[in-house]
Amino acid sequence: xxxxxxxxxxxxxxxxxxxxxxxxxxxxxxxxxxxxxxxxxxxxxxxxxxxxxxxxxxxxxxxxxxxxxxxxxxxxxxxxxxxxxxxxxxxxxxxxxxxxxxxxxxxxxxxxxxxxxxxxxxxxxxxxxxxxxxxxxxxxxxxxxxxxxxxxxxxxxxxxxxxxxxxxxxxxxxxxxxxxxxxxxxxxxxxxxxxxxxxxxxxxxxxxxxxxxxxxxxxxxxxxxxxxxxxxxxxxxxxxxxxxxxxxxxxxxxxxxxxxxxxxxxxxxxxxxxxxxxxxxxxxxxxxxxxxxxxxxxxxxxxxxxxxxxxxxxxxxxxxxxxxxxxxxxxxxxxxxxxxxxxxxxxxxxxxxxxxxxxxxxxxxxxxxxxxxxxxxxxxxxxxxxxxxxxxxxxxxxxxxxxxxxxxxxxxxxxxxxxxxxxxxxxxxxxxxxxxxxxxx
Amino acid sequence: xxxxxxxxxxxxxxxxxxxxxxxxxxxxxxxxxxxxxxxxxxxxxxxxxxxxxxxxxxxxxxxxxxxxxxxxxxxxxxxxxxxxxxxxxxxxxxxxxxxxxxxxxxxxxxxxxxxxxxxxxxxxxxxxxxxxxxxxxxxxxxxxxxxxxxxxxxxxxxxxxxxxxxxxxxxxxxxxxxxxxxxxxxxxxxxxxxxxxxxxxxxxxxxxxxxxxxxxxxxxxxxxxxxxxxxxxxxxxxxxxxxxxxxxxxxxxxxxxxxxxxxxxxxxxxxxxxxxxxxxxxxxxxxxxxxxxxxxxxxxxxxxxxxxxxxxxxxxxxxxxxxxxxxxxxxxxxxxxxxxxxxxxxxxxxxxxxxxxxxxxxxxxxxxxxxxxxxxxxxxxxxxxxxxxxx
Numbered sequence: 001x002x003x004x005x006x007x008x009x010x011x012x013x014x015x016x017x018x019x020x021x022x023x024x025x026x027x028x029x030x031x032x033x034x035x036x037x038x039x040x041x042x043x044x045x046x047x048x049x050x051x052x053x054x055x056x057x058x059x060x061x062x063x064x065x066x067x068x069x070x071x072x073x074x075x076x077x078x079x080x081x082x083x084x085x086x087x088x089x090x091x092x093x094x095x096x097x098x099x100x101x102x103x104x105x106x107x108x109x110x111x112x113x114x115x116x117x118x119x120x121x122x123x124x125x126x127x128x129x130x131x132x133x134x135x136x137x138x139x140x141x142x143x144x145x146x147x148x149x150x151x152x153x154x155x156x157x158x159x160x161x162x163x164x165x166x167x168x169x170x171x172x173x174x175x176x177x178x179x180x181x182x183x184x185x186x187x188x189x190x191x192x193x194x195x196x197x198x199x200x201x202x203x204x205x206x207x208x209x210x211x212x213x214x215x216x217x218x219x220x221x222x223x224x225x226x227x228x229x230x231x232x233x234x235x236x237x238x239x240x241x242x243x244x245x246x247x248x249x250x251x252x253x254x255x256x257x258x259x260x261x262x263x264x265x266x267x268x269x270x271x272x273x274x275x276x277x278x279x280x281x282x283x284x285x286x287x288x289x290x291x292x293x294x295x296x297x298x299x300x301x302x303x304x305x306x307x308x309x310x311x312x313x314x315x316x317x318x319x320x321x322x323x324x325x326x327x328x329x330x331x332x333x334x335x336x337x338x339x340x341x342x343x344x345x346x347x348x349x350x351x352x353x354x355x356x357x358x359x360x361x362x363x364x365x366x367x368x369x370x371x372x373x374x375x376x377x378x379x380x381x382x383x384x385x386x387x388x389x390x391x392x393x394x395x396x397x398x399x400x401x402x403x404x405x406x407x408x409x410x411x412x413x414x415x416x417x418x419x420x421x422x423x424x425x426x427x428x429x430x431x432x433x434x435x436x437x438x439x440x441x
Numbered sequence: 442x443x444x445x446x447x448x449x450x451x452x453x454x455x456x457x458x459x460x461x462x463x464x465x466x467x468x469x470x471x472x473x474x475x476x477x478x479x480x481x482x483x484x485x486x487x488x489x490x491x492x493x494x495x496x497x498x499x500x501x502x503x504x505x506x507x508x509x510x511x512x513x514x515x516x517x518x519x520x521x522x523x524x525x526x527x528x529x530x531x532x533x534x535x536x537x538x539x540x541x542x543x544x545x546x547x548x549x550x551x552x553x554x555x556x557x558x559x560x561x562x563x564x565x566x567x568x569x570x571x572x573x574x575x576x577x578x579x580x581x582x583x584x585x586x587x588x589x590x591x592x593x594x595x596x597x598x599x600x601x602x603x604x605x606x607x608x609x610x611x612x613x614x615x616x617x618x619x620x621x622x623x624x625x626x627x628x629x630x631x632x633x634x635x636x637x638x639x640x641x642x643x644x645x646x647x648x649x650x651x652x653x654x655x656x657x658x659x660x661x662x663x664x665x666x667x668x669x670x671x672x673x674x675x676x677x678x679x680x681x682x683x684x685x686x687x688x689x690x691x692x693x694x695x696x697x698x699x700x701x702x703x704x705x706x707x708x709x710x711x712x713x714x715x716x717x718x719x720x721x722x723x724x725x726x727x728x729x730x731x732x733x734x735x736x737x738x739x740x741x742x743x744x745x746x747x748x749x750x751x752x753x754x755x756x757x758x759x760x761x762x763x764x765x766x767x768x769x770x771x772x773x774x775x776x777x778x779x780x781x782x783x784x785x786x787x788x789x790x791x792x793x794x795x796x797x798x799x800x801x802x803x804x805x806x807x808x809x810x811x812x813x814x815x816x817x818x819x820x821x822x823x824x825x826x827x828x829x830x831x832x
Contacts, residue, residue, distance in 0.1 A: 291462055380794070382813055394461040398817040404752035405816055412794055 001433055002035040004157040004174065006148060006167035008084040010040050010077060011069075017354045018187050021219075021243050022163055028426025030074040034433075037155055038075060039148050039170075041082040041140075078151055082144035084137075084166045137166075138201060145170035152178060159183060159433045165190070165202060168209025181214040181436040189226050192349040193275050207231050214436045217241050217429070219352040220373020241428045242377055244420040245357040263296045264400045267340035267364070269328070269355055270347075272303035277346035277369065277386045279305075279312060284346070286316050287393035288400075295400060300325045300336055337362035341406065342399045346386045347372050356381060360417040365409035367395050377420070380412035443619075443669040444715040444723065445706055446633065447507040448582070448605065449682035451487070452548050453479055453515040454787035456808055460821045467829065469779060469822045474808075476522040483523040486686035491529035493685075493696055497703055498536045505703050506538045506714045509682070510582050513546030513566050514785060516573065527573065534574045540716035541570050543578035543601060549784035550584060550748060552592055553735070554762040562781070563599060579603065580717040584786050586635065586679070586738035587745065590731065593624035593632065601630060603721035605679065607738040608634030619673020620727035621720065631721035632730055635679040635738060639665060644680035648693035659698050663705035666712060674724045675715075679738070740795070748789040753816040758789060760823055767830045776829055783823065791815035 005026065009019035026036050067077040148170035152160075160182045162171030168184060175182040190198045190206055210216055210231050216238045218224040224238045266285070270276045278299065285297040299309065299322060306324065313322040328336055337343075343359035343366045350372035357374065359366050360381075368375050369386040382395045399406050456478075458471035497505050511530065519526040533539040545551055546566040551559040563581070571577045580603035581596045588606035596604050608618030616622075618634035642662070646652045654661065666676050681688065689695040706712050715723060739747040749755050761783055768780045792812045809815040 287463070379811070380813075382817075383810065390461065390463065394463065394821070395817060397462045398820065402753075402756065402816070402820055404756035405813065405820075407752045408794060408816075409813060 001159065001430070001437070002157040003029065003037070003159050003161050003433070004152060004155065004180075005036050005038045005161045005163070006170050007038060007163040008041055008166050010038060017243075017352070018164060020354060021187060021352075024244055024246050024422040025425055025429060026075050027072050027246075028422040029429060030072045031423070032426055032430060034074060034426075034430065035157075036072075036075045037151075037157060038077045039151050040077050040079050041084040041144050042079040080144065080147040080151065082147055083140050084144055138205075141166050141169055141205070145173050149173050149177060158437055161185060161433075162209065162213075164188060165206045165209060168205055168212075172209060172212045175212065181439075182209075182212060183215045183217060183432060183436050184209050184213040185217040185219075186210075186223050186227055186351070187219055188351045189223065189230070191226050191230055192223075192351055193273075195274060195348065213237075214439075215239060215432050217432060219243055221376055222349075222371070222373050223351040239428070239432050241425050241432070242373065242420065243352045243354055244422040244425050245354065245361065245417060246422065247361075247418060263294050264292075264341045265339045266295060266297050266396055266400075267336060267343045267359075268297070268299045268301070268346070269333075269336070269343065269359075270301050270345065272299065272301050272306045272309055274305065275348055275350070276301075276303070277348045278303075278309050280346040280348075280386050280389055280392065281344055282309060282313055282316060282318070282322065283389040284344075284392035284396060285313075285322060286318050287389060288396050289318055289321055291397060292400060295321065297322045298325060298336065298340070299323065300328045300333075302327045334362070337364050340364045342367060342396060344392070344396065345369060345372065346384075346392065348386050350374070357417050357420055360410075360413040363410050363414055365399060365406050365413060367392065367399070378413075378416065380409060380416045382409070442674065443666055443712045444675050444720050445666060445712065446675055446677045446715050446717055446720045448542065448677070448679045448717055449507070449509050449684075450582075450680065451509055451511040451515050451682045453482065453512075453518050454548065454785040455514055455518070455782045457788070457818055457822055460818055460825070462821050462824075464821065465825065467775075467779070467825065469825075470782065475518060479518045479522045482683060482687055483519070483526045485691070486683050487519075487523070487526045488529060489691070489696065490682065490685040490699075491526070491533060493700060494539070495529070495533055495536070497700070498533065498538045501703050501707065501714075503538070504707055504713060506540070506716045506719065508540040508542055508580070508717045509533075510542035510544050511570075512544060512548040513562075513569050514548060514782065516569060531574055534576060538716075540580070540718055541574060541576060541578050542605075542717065543567050543570070543581045545584055547781045547784045548584050548786055549781070550587070550758065550786050550789070551762075551784060552583060552587065552595075553745070553749075554758065555765055556595065558762075558765055558784075559595075560599065563596075580605070580633075580721065582679075585747075587735055588732060588737070589735050590625045590733055593630055594626050597627045597630040603631045603633060603718055605633050605635065605677075605717070606732065607637065607736050607743055608677070609637050609736070609743045612732060612736050612743065616728070616730070617673050618677060619669045619675055621675065621724040622728055622730040623726035625729055625731040631726060633675065633677050633717055633721060636675075636677050637738075639676060640678045640680050643678065643695075643698075644684045644688065647684075647689045647695055647698070656694065657698065659701035659705045662698075662702065663708070663712075666706060670711060673727075675720050677720075746795060747793050748786055751792070751794050751812075753794075753812070754789050754792045757792065757816060757819055757823070760820075764827060764830065771830060773829075776826070779826060783819070783826070788815070788819055792819070 007022045011019055011023045029036055069075055152174040160171050160174050160180055162168055163185045164187050171182045171184060190202045210227060210233050216227060216233055218227055218238050218240050221240055224240055227233050227238055228235050268281045272278045288295055310324060313319045337359060343364045345353055345356050345368045347369045348371060352373035356366040356368050367382040367384060370383050371386050375383050384392045384395060455470045456475055457469055460469060534541060543563060544566055545562040547562055549562060551562055567578055579601060581601040582605040583592060586605060586607045593604050618636045622632040624632050647657055649655060669676055685695055735745050736743050737745060768777055791807050791809050792815050794812050
């Protein structure tokens with residue numbers, strides 16, 4: 001089976017969970033012998049991920065350039081010049097200085113990390129330059145669609161698999177041109193990202209993609225509920241395939257020295273945006289500090305609400321107990337997990353949520369919101385409604401006060417996390433492809 | 442002659458209310474829910490089942506007999522919220538064909554932690570039975586059929602003539618639960634072992650449609666009982682009373698099964714029904730039985746792992762029993778009662794993480810969403826109780 005896969009990030013060009021999920025799924029499918037051509041927009045926020053090495057290889061026919069990734073035998077990446085930045089809102093996109101889109105926006109964080117170690121090939125022979133820049137996010141989405149159509153004309157494939165809304169128009173146009181079935185994969189919806197204040201244009205794009213697809217893969221029952229309820233997709237067209245976590249046999253580095261402190265550490269890790277519920281974390285922190293004083297709350301991540309959260313912490317009088325670290329990765333990420341006594345994910349709406357699984361891999365017990373996909377399948381975790389800050393604080397205190405609770409959660413959690421296997425997800429995905437190829441829903 | 446010895450366990454814990462670390466009052470128990478469950482189980486099980494048993498006693502007279510063990514905490518709840526249940530048990534006991542067994546008042550694991558506390562609870566339970574029903578128990582059953590040699594020895598010292606234990610294969614080896622035994626290191630006390638196959642046919646498999654024997658008829662079951670003849674004397678059918686109407690719903694036919702069982706058991710005059718103390722007196726011990734390790738009737742393991750299988754459970758139990766001296770020294774009856782109600786084994790069963798991910802019988806009986814939630818709740822209550830000691 002040959003898959004034309006459309007995503008907007010792939011390691012090492014990554015800033016969030018989508019790239020990690022695409023990598024895990026692509027690897028599992030590759031291991032099953034599935035040929036994947038992954039069309040990757042270049043020019044978004046590029047971040048390096050360790051342990052993934054990209055090898056570039058020019059096509060000997062003088063055609064497009066492919067990148068191959070070590071360990072992913074049957075996966076070829078094709079970079080195209082479009083600037084789709086994950087987790088981007090239209091407003092956020094417009095805030096970017098003009099003329100600084102795909103040609104390489106460089107944030108402060110990226111400046112410190114070395115550029116990917118590869119000689120940059122020219123993408124598809126399309127010259128990069130501001131002249132082609134369409135000027136807004138939807139322009140880029142359409143641009144990506146045109147470029148993907150170009151790629152599709154030159155390649156053979158059986159199924160189109162599109163990840164999240166920015167690639168739906170591309171998926172639809174290729175499906176229309178080629179007559180091949182489209183499978184869309186919902187990692188997140190506009191309702192997760194924006195609550196009830198949805199961007200109508202984004203919603204319309206999502207809706208068109210979901211209705212135009214032969215099958216819809218949802219990352220949880222929670223997401224399937226949104227897809228059926230908010231977008232009017234019949235349940236029979238949806239399949240739930242949970243995300244997983246890469247267990248590569250390598251132990252999580254433990255040599256990182258623990259920061260010596262008598263303080264207990266409670267960790268928030270994720271984008272500091274409405275969707276992730278940072279204000280509920282702070283409200284719970286305040287309640288915890290009413291009954292315990294040796295606790296520090298660490299908020300690791302960046303996002304559009306960070307300034308408001310810093311101000312809120314100060315206004316609530318807990319500023320001295322809350323630390324904002326900014327975006328962490330690599331060794332810093334390992335270190336912050338090493339320090340943490342508890343990881344809290346208070347998300348308001350989390351389609352899946354990989355971070356709790358990563359925390360468990362690092363032997364950190366987790367408290368997760370019931371409004372998350374991962375809570376449907378993870379049993380050895382504390383769970384709470386995101387709005388119930390009283391219960392959230394109650395559970396945080398319990399973990400910090402009672403070592404046997406922490407121990408039991410950790411031991412069972414570290415074991416349970418191994419059941420989340422990409423190989424299983426890969427098999428489930430193949431079944432969806434097969435049905436789609438044979439014209440079944 | 443094969444003697445069928447029914448013993449039904451009647452127990453309801455005082456379930457805790459949701460008690461957070463920010464709570465500071467001393468109302469630990471969920472009266473509303475406890476009352477509701479008490480009335481629900483009374484109407485589905487205790488009342489109709491007692492009515493049936495009373496009918497059977499009246500119909501068969503001396504030929505039909507059975508035993509119950511009613512925990513002190515269950516009885517207290519009946520007295521408060523379903524007094525008609527107490528009356529119906531009293532009517533059964535008054536026939537003389539129904540025996541009451543002894544156990545710890547609070548359905549506790551006290552034997553594992555404090556012999557003194559254990560003794561006090563057994564005495565309190567016997568006193569309560571005598572007070573409410575006018576008869577003093579002679580046979581002892583420990584919480585969840587937890588048993589070992591030491592228990593038999595200790596209980597004999599308290600004056601009991603019989604004791605019960607689980608009769609699972611890996612405990613008995615080649616021996617059969619169809620005989621009466623003498624525990625190692627005891628003089629006169631008799632040991633009665635649960636026939637787990639036949640007990641579980643009724644308690645667990647009765648309504649299981651994938652079971653080859655479904656639907657189980659009273660005639661068939663009576664034949665199985667009769668097969669004991671030649672290989673032993675007793676068929677000890679020990680199970681939760683809630684089997685009738687609660688675990689096996691009424692529409693499964695469980696009540697009809699019970700109603701017709703005596704006529705088939707008694708049909709050819711070869712077999713009979715006995716209370717536990719009558720069975721212990723009727724048959725000489727076949728052998729001495731050595732059970733040095735703790736066994737129970739729970740799960741496939743038949744050990745203590747349902748209550749002591751993880752760090753949370755052992756921590757909660759240790760913290761609880763560590764307070765014994767201080768609680769008793771405080772001389773506060775209410776505090777003592779609260780502390781003892783926390784000893785009920787159900788609180789620790791809810792914390793069990795065995796099979797939690799698979800979801801099974803533990804989940805069915807569990808009022809909490811997870812074992813972690815139950816531990817957190819319990820420890821919050823315990824912290825408050827401890828603070829009362831200082832005050």
